[in-house]
Amino acid sequence: MNLCHIASLYRVEEKMAKSSSMTLLSLILLLHLFFAKSEKLLAPALYVFGDSLVDSGNNNFLNTVVKANYNPYGIDFPSGATGRFTNGKTAADFTGQSLGLPFIPPYLALSEDERMKTITGLNYASGSAGILTETGTASGINLGMEKQVELFEETVGTYLSGNFKSPKKLRRYLSKSIFMVSIGSNDYINNYLRPGNYNTSLIYTPEQFAVYLLDQLKSRLTKLYNLGARKFVVFAIGPLGCIPAIVNSLKPTTRCAENVNKLVLLYNYGLHGLLEQLTFTLHGSIFVFGDVYRLSYDMNQNPFRYGLNETKAPCCIVGNTGLCIKDQAPCQDRTTHLYWDFAHPMQKINNIVAKRCFRSSSPCSPINIRKLALLPTVT
Structure with missing residues (x-):
């Protein structure tokens, strides 16, 4: 004003x-x-790429067993079960709200006409997806990171262009939008750590695999940049050695399976350096590093700091897949559990991560998402 x-x-x-x-x-x-x-409206749009941690319903339209479009999923979401792998909102949902945006719709749920009219952002995330195209496919079809970027390219070329009077105005819109990336967990739990289905652990040492993943991620992020993205929030992988699926399988003597966490940390350390490199080399870009590992690990080790008292047992009753059993009642107090099912956090945890990343100096650095949204842009 x-x-x-x-x-x-x-x-x-x-x-x-x-x-x-x-x-x-x-x-x-x-x-x-x-x-x-x-x-209130801090960014014109939020574009989401990732896996089940931020999937808002794309897997509902894919031939896969990895779905969350049934009760008790979404028990605390305004419209009930939507395909979100938690009891309520994801971190992407909370971030969108903080930016002043409506819920970001899943790409596959929209018709051609709806895609033409949607300019507040789209969600391309897919449960079981990874940075690598083959990750998670043992459970069915998913949208891997490469495919998600291809769909965004289609969005820019086919759907968004008609909403702007000139290519310059479209580029400015994209440069002001926020691009959230939350992916990589499945490349470990649904690839590297499953030698019966994938041979990556036979081909790569842990160090080599982390480098390979980061190289592939760099390629995907660079393509997004070339399509017009400038403001990125890229989340690290959380402490997978602490999730119920791993703890119940490996039964470590400590609270978490630290050998699995060490694998993740190799990737996370490299990710931090990669994002700094990309900010330096890709003119006009800024990549924010979301260190959810540190925050989530502290929640596991010191749950009472966050009002939690259960870090091992999931809130819902899970089946063989690690997902909630349909129509089975979950825990009554959904503010004290860390995990909703065998792999996904509760809405409360998503809220903590998103709100801290939006306004605080951690877990997101070098700036929080609010400051990122307010930064002048270079197209």
Whole structure:
């Protein structure tokens, strides 16, 4: 809002004050509310790429056993089960809300006409998907990271272009949008750690596999940049050695299977360096590193700091796949558990991660998402 707009608003309020004895305090409150409303929309769109941690329903439309479109999933979501792999909202949902955006729809759920009209962002994430195309396919079809980027390319070329008067305005819109990436977990739990289905652990040492994953991720992120993305939030992999699926399988003597966590840390350390490199080499870009590992590990080790008292048992009753059994009642108090099923966190945890990443100095660095959204852009 410029000074002319403020002056105009003040003149209107001055007239109202004379006729209705409106106090100066009322005027100040009205101005405060006006500014709050005008600043609420911090980014024009949020584009989400990833796996089941942020999938909002794409897997509902794929031939796979990895689905969450039934009760008790979504028991705390406004419209019930949607395909989100938790009891309520994902971290992407909370981030979108903080940016002032509506819920970001899953790409596969929209018709051609709906895609043409959607300019607040799309969600391409897919349960069981990974950075590598073959990851998770033992359970059925998914949208791997490469495919997700291809769908975004289609979005830019086919659907978004008609909403902008010139390529320059489209580029500016994309440069202001936020691109969230949360992927990599399945490349370990549904690839490297499953030698019966995949041979990656036979071909690569842990160090080599981390380097291979990062090289593939770099290629995908660079393609997004070349399509117009400038503001990225890329999350590290959480402590997979602490999830119920791993703990119940390996039965470590400690709270978490630290040998699995060491595999993840090799990737996370490399990811941090990669994002710094990309920010330096890709002109006008900024890559924010979401260190969810550190935060999630602390939740496992010190649950009472976060109002939790259960870090091993999932809230819902799980079946052989590690997902919730259909129509079985979950735990009643859904604020004290860390995990919803054998692999996914509760809505409460997603909220903590998203809100801290949005406003605090950690777990997201070098800046939080709010500051990222407010940064001037270079197309």
